[in-house]
Amino acid sequence: xxxxxxxIYATYRVVDKPNQLQARADGIAIGLTVGSWTDLPxxxxxxxxxxxxxxxxxxxxxxxxxxxxxxxxxxxxGYPVINFTPTFAALLTTxxxxxxxxxxxxxxxxxxxxxxxxxxxxxxxxxxGIRDRLKVYNRPLLMSIFKSCIGNNLxxxxxxxxxxxxxxxxxIKDDEIFFTEAYATPEARVEAYTKAMERTRRETGKDVLYxxxxxxxxxxxxxxxxxxxxxxxxxxxxxxxxxxLDVLRELAADPDxxxxxxxxxxxxxxxxAAPQHGIAADILLGQLLRLGGADIVIYPSPYGSxxxxxxxxxxxxxxxxxxxxxxxxxxxxxxxxxxGLVPILLQDMGVDFIVNAGxxxxxxxxxxxxxxxAFTAAIDAALAGVPLAEAANHSEPLRKxxxxxxxxx
Amino acid sequence: xxxxxxxIYATYRVVDKPNQLQARADGIAIGLTVGSWTDLPxxxxxxxxxxxxxxxxxxxxxxxxxxxxxxxxxxxxGYPVINFTPTFAALLTTxxxxxxxxxxxxxxxxxxxxxxxxxxxxxxxxxxGIRDRLKVYNRPLLMSIFKSCIGNNLxxxxxxxxxxxxxxxxxIKDDEIFFTEAYATPEARVEAYTKAMERTRRETGKDVLYxxxxxxxxxxxxxxxxxxxxxxxxxxxxxxxxxxLDVLRELAADPDxxxxxxxxxxxxxxxxAAPQHGIAADILLGQLLRLGGADIVIYPSPYGSxxxxxxxxxxxxxxxxxxxxxxxxxxxxxxxxxxGLVPILLQDMGVDFIVNAGxxxxxxxxxxxxxxxAFTAAIDAALAGVPLAEAANHSEPLRKxxxxxxxxx
Ligand SMILES: [Mg+2]
Ligand SMILES: [Mg+2]
Numbered sequence: 166x167x168x169x170x171x172x173i174y175a176t177y178r179v180v181d182k183p184n185q186l187q188a189r190a191d192g193i194a195i196g197l198t199v200g201s202w203t204d205l206p207x208x209x210x211x212x213x214x215x216x217x218x219x220x221x222x223x224x225x226x227x228x229x230x231x232x233x234x235x236x237x238x239x240x241x242x243g244y245p246v247i248n249f250t251p252t253f254a255a256l257l258t259t260x261x262x263x264x265x266x267x268x269x270x271x272x273x274x275x276x277x278x279x280x281x282x283x284x285x286x287x288x289x290x291x292x293x294g295i296r297d298r299l300k301v302y303n304r305p306l307l308m309s310i311f312k313s314c315i316g317n318n319l320x321x322x323x324x325x326x327x328x329x330x331x332x333x334x335x336x337i338k339d340d341e342i343f344f345t346e347a348y349a350t351p352e353a354r355v356e357a358y359t360k361a362m363e364r365t366r367r368e369t370g371k372d373v374l375y376x377x378x379x380x381x382x383x384x385x386x387x388x389x390x391x392x393x394x395x396x397x398x399x400x401x402x403x404x405x406x407x408x409x410l411d412v413l414r415e416l417a418a419d420p421d422x423x424x425x426x427x428x429x430x431x432x433x434x435x436x437x438a439a440p441q442h443g444i445a446a447d448i449l450l451g452q453l454l455r456l457g458g459a460d461i462v463i464y465p466s467p468y469g470s471x472x473x474x475x476x477x478x479x480x481x482x483x484x485x486x487x488x489x490x491x492x493x494x495x496x497x498x499x500x501x502x503x504x505g506l507v508p509i510l511l512q513d514m515g516v517d518f519i520v521n522a523g524x525x526x527x528x529x530x531x532x533x534x535x536x537x538x539a540f541t542a543a544i545d546a547a548l549a550g551v552p553l554a555e556a557a558n559h560s561e562p563l564r565k566x567x568x569x570x571x572x573x574x
Numbered sequence: 575x576x577x578x579x580x581x582i583y584a585t586y587r588v589v590d591k592p593n594q595l596q597a598r599a600d601g602i603a604i605g606l607t608v609g610s611w612t613d614l615p616x617x618x619x620x621x622x623x624x625x626x627x628x629x630x631x632x633x634x635x636x637x638x639x640x641x642x643x644x645x646x647x648x649x650x651x652g653y654p655v656i657n658f659t660p661t662f663a664a665l666l667t668t669x670x671x672x673x674x675x676x677x678x679x680x681x682x683x684x685x686x687x688x689x690x691x692x693x694x695x696x697x698x699x700x701x702x703g704i705r706d707r708l709k710v711y712n713r714p715l716l717m718s719i720f721k722s723c724i725g726n727n728l729x730x731x732x733x734x735x736x737x738x739x740x741x742x743x744x745x746i747k748d749d750e751i752f753f754t755e756a757y758a759t760p761e762a763r764v765e766a767y768t769k770a771m772e773r774t775r776r777e778t779g780k781d782v783l784y785x786x787x788x789x790x791x792x793x794x795x796x797x798x799x800x801x802x803x804x805x806x807x808x809x810x811x812x813x814x815x816x817x818x819l820d821v822l823r824e825l826a827a828d829p830d831x832x833x834x835x836x837x838x839x840x841x842x843x844x845x846x847a848a849p850q851h852g853i854a855a856d857i858l859l860g861q862l863l864r865l866g867g868a869d870i871v872i873y874p875s876p877y878g879s880x881x882x883x884x885x886x887x888x889x890x891x892x893x894x895x896x897x898x899x900x901x902x903x904x905x906x907x908x909x910x911x912x913x914g915l916v917p918i919l920l921q922d923m924g925v926d927f928i929v930n931a932g933x934x935x936x937x938x939x940x941x942x943x944x945x946x947x948a949f950t951a952a953i954d955a956a957l958a959g960v961p962l963a964e965a966a967n968h969s970e971p972l973r974k975x976x977x978x979x980x981x982x983x
Contacts, residue, residue: 197751200722201936216725248724248754252791254816255753262750262813262840266847266874266882313609315657316625341671342606344664345657382661383820384796404671407663409818411792431671438675439848465675473675527610 176274287491332537374399417458451484466498585683660693696900741946783808826867860893
């Protein structure tokens, strides 16, 4: 497929009759750009041509037609970049607006030319920026997820934070469903945890980035993000797919928000999980989140109960890391992570990722602090090439964790 | 299922083993509210109880188990209202955040208690408010969709607007993919079309509401909406699912925006169209759009190529109209609408809906003005109980339209 910087290329996997594919592709290329073509006067056709979409390719991906005569095919359409403003609203409405409702059709490819991509912010910090903040290099980061937030008052939450921080976590994140401010506002949490961190630092010698859930009315999020940034939040947890990708984009582009953004995948399954509808996970959680400026991307790990197929997970991670105009994101594969998985995680992910655990920390028989310590011991061991079973001889927390969860092979 | 105003009830259609259903339901009720339960001290359990979700019901909807032992079942969970702030971000993140990624699961029911619903704006105008603006009662409204926008300059666009207005349309809407401002900003379009309308009104005696595509950076939309409202826009076309449902909600709640909002379903198919994933169309395009304050809801008609199943369409329309705390929306079934469908549309929809046509107007052999006239003749005939074939004797535009598209039976 010949590529041009003048076009955004979208690939759709459709199910249709082979003899319908060309007409369908033509209909998309014209219908979703200039609307009509052949009935324009010649003079007007010339000026409109630069705005008209093109059919880049049509490829059948099935071995043969099904009993009903349909095949699966990939249709790639080039949309002129000049039709777009650099917003996700323009991008999504054009390449998968009406088409999202057009029967069996999934957006499986999206190629954005670099000049257009550069109009999007990408991650402000990325892997390197976050490592510089924590002064932690050459190992994965450890993130601890609050076990419960709703219904706890600020003192209880702060005690819970402290317990996690003492375990050696690099990051601690809010529960994504924590929206109520009845007991503690995000601002109050940042202030209280920052003070708590001053105490835990004396014991652990470590900084912790607290990822506060950025909640509230959408048009107030920017002010709140600036405020939380000024108060010293370690990161902003954003439910990107509940609030909208352009919210991410504009927060990431804002120079007054000097704090990494952590994208949560809540609601995204409604968009990516169906086999023949929606938007592929590597586009949605990989390409678009990086384009929009997520520094950290939480996504369903292939290890736990909420899973993504392993190859899809690899494509997603590759979209977060592949060389390009934007900083590289930190992937945080999530769900079902326990210390016994750490060697496999390192093998699958390298060192630039986040070991993200909730139950795998809080479920430790000796509590969350020991749970964090078991993870740090497992990370040190795996980096040194020491088998976990051996390292457990020198770490009581790890020994108990392995008894509880075992070691994945 | 016992209902309480203290809970939001969400129903999930899942596929699972029968003996897993209770544990799964319990896991949702607790995991997506207070996070954990049994390991809390008794004193704390009491204070946390009010925040804990409940399993309202589990019903198998299959006749029997499949060969792999799974069944289809509806699980209904009650989430305490006090866990939420009245935003779509809180609602969606909680009831279908993580769960959206949890295998075969579709959100098929959502019951929002009236006190919580009242914290959402609902339509500011609704059917009655829009009728009052147009002073048109007791008949469906006619909306004409710009055939092409991209690549046209303001003079060309204005000529196109005029052509449509002369056909007798009540509303004229932008193409939803019209984002570029290279040739004309939304503000310039509103100003130019408002002047054009002063001229067409002399000829037709009719007002026209111009639905301008509300585009731009998300944090600037409110200011732009206020500006377009002040300039006299007839309606704001909003790509709700590209920008986010909370954008709709906050625009609808803004007292400085005195103009109806028209919700476009672009991108929504990625959320509703899959059989076993995502969010049911009647919730997404019906219930949530009304809650968020869409005055007009465009949705895929069951008549055209981009279709919704007929029963789903009926549920959707019923969600827009059912008695409740909010104004009633105007449904605009779209795609594939031509004059020959008008009697069926009236039969299916009553009079409170919008006849929304693009190709069915512009594809008229005598052009868009005749195309609009054919529709108004068809609407008048259908209301009077006159067969279209008979009415065509008195309307040359309708006669030619019926030759072109036929009459649907
Ligand atoms: Mg959680
Ligand atoms: Mg269109």
